[in-house]
Amino acid sequence: MDRNLTARLIVILLVAGASLFLLYPSYRYFTKYRNLTTEQISALSETDRRDMRSVLDKSMKLGLDLQGGMHVVMELDRGMVRDSDAHDAQDRVMEILSTRVDQFGVTEPTIARQGNDRILIQLPGVDDPERAKGLLGDVAQLEFRLVREAQDIVKAVQAIDAVLAAKAPTTNPESANPPGSQSLSVPPADSLAAAADTSGTAAVDSLHLPELPSTTPEKPDNPFSSLFVQLQFGALYVPDDGFRVQRVREILADSEVRAAVAAAVPRSEFMWSSEKGPRTADGVSARLLYLVNTEKELTGESLEDASIGPDPDRPGSMLIDFRLNRRGARTFSRLTADNVGKQLCIILDGVVKSAPSIRNRIPNGQGQISGSFTDEEARDLAIVLRAGALPVSLNIVEERTIGPTLGSDSLRRGLVAGLVGLGLSVGFLIVYYQFSGVVAALGLTLNLIITLAAMATLGAALSLPGIAGMVLAVAMAVDANVLIFERIREELRKAKTVNAAVEAGYKGALSAIVDSNLTTLFAGVVLLYYGTGPVKGFAVTLCIGITTSMFTALFVTRFVFDLLTRKRRLQKLSI
């Protein structure tokens, strides 16, 4: 084998190897985890759950039409918004909507801008459209509440532990799952100060209080407290390992538990935060859970504006300036004077967005929130603050719900139909072209593997129109092979040698293949940019499929023939 051939073999093996490697997570996900129920998932071991998350991340996504779920397009009512503010309004609405969608616990929600006055939301697996829409359509609620002191949190947690321990035999099936010992470090807490105050007072305001038992397995006597790793800065850290957060949610929803919390720490409730704790070595970050007052100190109506600027004390990080109206300023002045050192939660739609500690009194309604905010975090928080008084109302202009039954049915049918069709045409090629047909079949299989791997890597979801795009791409790949083989036969009839016929066959078919594939590719690219939803799904698989089919038809099969003809002069070719 000469150097040229070796180089080509290496290219082919690299591409094939890389594709298989990229597809492996999808294979693992679909064979091992996809069909598990929530209960089965919570019964998985720690290692398995981590494995599931990592393969899910890299796995091929399915479109809503194949897995069921809800697709909603909401339109901003532009009546009240000036054009120049439209983008800003859209930002604020997106922030509100993502907060709400997070509450759903949907695995992979999509929230995307569409044009300049629409927002697309996709919730895979959601089969209660009414509830989902209620949540999406509500008016945003921004409020400020005080965080409870750590002693209160300890009291509440102990009360919950007591309730659960009493119910243990029936409600504690997870006791077989000891959480592994984790260590988390905590970033400096954010702080809240008057706008004028730029003195470099210590920003870190950690509450060094007795840590809760954290590394012990979930035992009958502390089933609840064993679910989180620590208590710091007024928040409980619950590892987001696909199980514990869910379990804590369930526990907190229990009516007996709620009653116990109310009895132990009156006028308080637990509230999740959208903030994430730092990641541990094994890639799990923690969700923060706060115990906050039930009464609100201030609502979004009091906020006039919020903007971001560089933090003079912390080079490279940003802070948020906000301004309250006169009534808000008066309330805020009293509130901050009385509660210096405590944390104040900024809550949007029932989710804590930030919980800075109050550093000093803020008399004039002009405050600053500082912490180690990146540009983006600061901007998001400013958007949250401004979302309080949302200037637009939202209309649902498009809604699709695919039930899970129909989704899985379509997936099964699409796969069976696609595979049988592929099998039939490959079978035909092999019968008709014999050995050369086998070579073509190899190329087609590789083509399919590369296409799927590219989709998994690009995060393009597979949908029914996507399967249609793949069918067209495969048909064109078959056509490319037919063109080449017919041309080789033609040359053989002219009594050329096998080597010359192969050479001339590929050369003669090249321009037709390139021209037809490129034309289709152009059309595909146009559709990719213009199309929405299904048309886009079609275009993505088509474009990927066409590109890979040119590679397999012109490069891979050619390599096999060259390998055969290079060394010796073939007398006959099975074609």
Next chain:
Amino acid sequence: MLVLIKETNFDFIGRRKVGFIISVVTLLIGLGSLAVRGGLRLGVEFTGGVQVDVQIDGTTATDITSVRDAVGGAGYDNRNIQAVRQGSRISFLIHLPNTEAVGATATPSTLGSTSSDAILQALRARFPNQTVTLLSLESIGPKVGSELRGAAVQAMLLSILLILLYIAWRFEWLFGVATVTALAHDLLLTLGLFSLFNKEVTLSIVAAFLTLAGYSVNDTIVIFDRIREELRLKQRRESVDRIFNGAINKTLSRTLLTSVTTMLVLISLLIYGGDVIQDFAWVLAIGIIVGTYSSIFVASPMVIQWYHRTSKADTPRPTS
């Protein structure tokens, strides 16, 4: 060596008038059907409105009257309800026009699910012992409907323009025009037949037409590529008609083989695909026949006709 067809020498170009008549007649039938029906039957995606697909265990297609009663009883338009077969399963497709679905009480922000919830309740009351499952719900505001329609048409036109430019660059202007004409011919003809069978245009049907467009262009280009090559190798005094015929005949076995393999895929889609995919496969099956035909009888004769008219027929320049 297995050979489907031996070397052939049909006079396709000489019979182009026959092709012309077939095309015109079929186009007229299709367009006539379009005119009589007042346009295509557009799916809910394009018209706006609500479409609810419900499965009721243990029902057969004859239960549609009970479904109609239940929907009508809930106060909704029950004229447009279909029983749809998906393999062994029957489901009922309930269409509500936009005005009906939004109704007097519902605000636009509660568009579809209000009606679907009411309908599901009515059906559950009607079939108390069976499980009633919501298979899918689609609810499209009137504005979005017309936008989707516009976007689909725009995308189609823009891609046709690009195809035209590319082929004009790679071949000659005329070849581009002929390819696009053949493409338009295929799309219109299939659309006409689609209307004749009164099928509904949904987004997946749009995908099918896009696939058809791809196939049609591909097929034309393969033949044009061969014509371009033969023109380059042209002997003196050989007539253009002969060259075109030769090119078509030489690619004929490829044309048939590709059609057969693609048809095999489509047959599989028709058998196993379920309702949605079946309509898709239907469009493509028609499209492949029409697309193959038009490459030979529409695109190539157009170029020939032009050669004749500009009396290049005897002394054509080899094209690049």
